[in-house]
Amino acid sequence: MKIAVIGAGASGVFFAANLNCGARIFEANASALKKLLLTGGGRCNFTNAKISPGRLSEYYPRGANNLRKCIFDFGPKEVVEAFEDMGVVSKEEADGRIFPASDKASDVAGALMRRARERGSIFVFNSSARSVGRVENEFEISFSNAGAERFDAVVFAVGGAWTAPLRDSLIKLGHSFEPPVPSLFALKADMRQFPDFKSGTSVPKAKISAKFGAKKLCAEGALLFAHFGLSGPAALKFSSLAARELAACNYNCAAHINFAPQLAAAEVEGRIAAARTVHAKRLLKNFCPIELPSGLWLSILKKSSVPDDMAYSSLDKISERKIVQNLTEFAFDITGRAFEGGEFVTCGGLCRREVDFSTMQSRIQPGLFFLGECLDIDAITGGFNLHAAWSTAKVCANHINKKLLEKFLKK
Ligand SMILES: Cc1cc2nc3c(=O)[nH]c(=O)nc-3n(C[C@H](O)[C@H](O)[C@H](O)COP(=O)(O)OP(=O)(O)OC[C@H]3O[C@@H](n4cnc5c(N)ncnc54)[C@H](O)[C@@H]3O)c2cc1C
Numbered sequence: 001m002k003i004a005v006i007g008a009g010a011s012g013v014f015f016a017a018n019l020n021c022g023a024r025i026f027e028a029n030a031s032a033l034k035k036l037l038l039t040g041g042g043r044c045n046f047t048n049a050k051i052s053p054g055r056l057s058e059y060y061p062r063g064a065n066n067l068r069k070c071i072f073d074f075g076p077k078e079v080v081e082a083f084e085d086m087g088v089v090s091k092e093e094a095d096g097r098i099f100p101a102s103d104k105a106s107d108v109a110g111a112l113m114r115r116a117r118e119r120g121s122i123f124v125f126n127s128s129a130r131s132v133g134r135v136e137n138e139f140e141i142s143f144s145n146a147g148a149e150r151f152d153a154v155v156f157a158v159g160g161a162w163t164a165p166l167r168d169s170l171i172k173l174g175h176s177f178e179p180p181v182p183s184l185f186a187l188k189a190d191m192r193q194f195p196d197f198k199s200g201t202s203v204p205k206a207k208i209s210a211k212f213g214a215k216k217l218c219a220e221g222a223l224l225f226a227h228f229g230l231s232g233p234a235a236l237k238f239s240s241l242a243a244r245e246l247a248a249c250n251y252n253c254a255a256h257i258n259f260a261p262q263l264a265a266a267e268v269e270g271r272i273a274a275a276r277t278v279h280a281k282r283l284l285k286n287f288c289p290i291e292l293p294s295g296l297w298l299s300i301l302k303k304s305s306v307p308d309d310m311a312y313s314s315l316d317k318i319s320e321r322k323i324v325q326n327l328t329e330f331a332f333d334i335t336g337r338a339f340e341g342g343e344f345v346t347c348g349g350l351c352r353r354e355v356d357f358s359t360m361q362s363r364i365q366p367g368l369f370f371l372g373e374c375l376d377i378d379a380i381t382g383g384f385n386l387h388a389a390w391s392t393a394k395v396c397a398n399h400i401n402k403k404l405l406e407k408f409l410k411k
Helices: 011-019 037-044 051-060 065-072 076-085 105-118 163-174 233-241 243-248 266-280 294-303 316-327 384-410
Strands: 002-005 022-026 090-091 097-100 122-124 127-135 136-145 146-149 152-155 175-185 202-212 217-225 229-231 253-258 330-334 345-350 368-370
Touching: 002 011, 002 136, 002 146, 011 022, 037 105, 051 065, 065 384, 076 090, 076 097, 097 105, 097 345, 105 122, 127 163, 136 152, 146 384, 152 266, 163 175, 175 229, 175 233, 175 243, 202 233, 202 243, 217 233, 229 233, 266 316, 294 316, 316 330, 368 384
Parallel strands: 002 022, 002 152, 022 122, 152 368
Antiparallel strands: 090 097, 127 136, 136 146, 175 345, 202 217, 202 253, 217 229, 253 330
């Protein structure tokens, strides 16, 4: 059986590492796994111990339901074991993020390449698939640089950046695509909206929210203020949850930050009221009623037009309300994406309903398979994106190993 894999990224190489019969892997770049080597800042956060099939919608804004079975069969424990079997020992960090113990993405890449080659796969570099078409019972792939070749099965592992001709050739074969938009990016904001917020200030827990018509989207986590706007897990998660909505408004919208997401506004108000009695003589600048970096508390007072050298006993109700408002619903405008083109993943891709996720085979063109980010699947940060690449690849390799091969060999 002749199998072609298009794309030697995470999903394509993991597929080959799990395929018993070997495949030809066509890669547009001069080497494999270029993106994988950059993941996790070069450390490769390759899965997350907290992934559980029942909570997937928390991590996968797109594709949670489809991935359930894949992740049930091939969860974080199985991923860790699979890499251990290839010689990569792992370690778990805060939030369940899992990295190679060596902190080297190159160890993960090296192990994958070794295993794929041991299993008989052959890499063809500088070879970009231009289009795919059906010729009788086979698929013909045309390459940008040299001719065409026919295969019994074609596995697409091209990541989020589908080239237009390749996508169009699949549309001709009956497939459809959700339009691509960026996901996982820092948010641009005019920092004059944050008086005196120092670039580099971070808050351990904050919630960003925005309304898009009747829909309110929010994301919680650590937040980092930078010279261009907002970054850190909360901003990245927000960009993922609101990827489509932000694209629709051209990355310009009103948003809010809650600096005390664990407390109700009434509770914040209660804490200030209590401070007025308990800390009557203390100056506002010397006591923040919630846990905040002191510089940020001074900025909140400034934004609320309340003098920071005022004693709590002199704080009037109107000023108190302004402070509560700015602590729990700090208004600001998002004005764009920071570092356009530097996004981590793509939202959109081949329509999920056109693929059977128990095999990763096309429901429209049996013999075509789709893995990883080329599908309309993406996740927040934390190792979930790579996990989707591994689990879809494993399901597909298992299917081809156990069922398709048997069937084709009997012919
Ligand atoms: C800087 C950065 C850091 C990241 N860090 C993490 C992290 O720590 N943890 C995590 O879970 N996720 C992380 N991600 C996301 C993760 O890397 C991707 O989700 C994952 O690589 C997707 O795997 P894939 O196989 O679907 O696609 P890719 O890894 O993108 O591979 C696709 C491959 O296909 C090739 N290709 C495309 N078109 C063609 C064609 N027509 N012909 C031939 N070859 C083609 C490409 O050149 C590429 O090599 C990060 C992403 C970036 C950009």
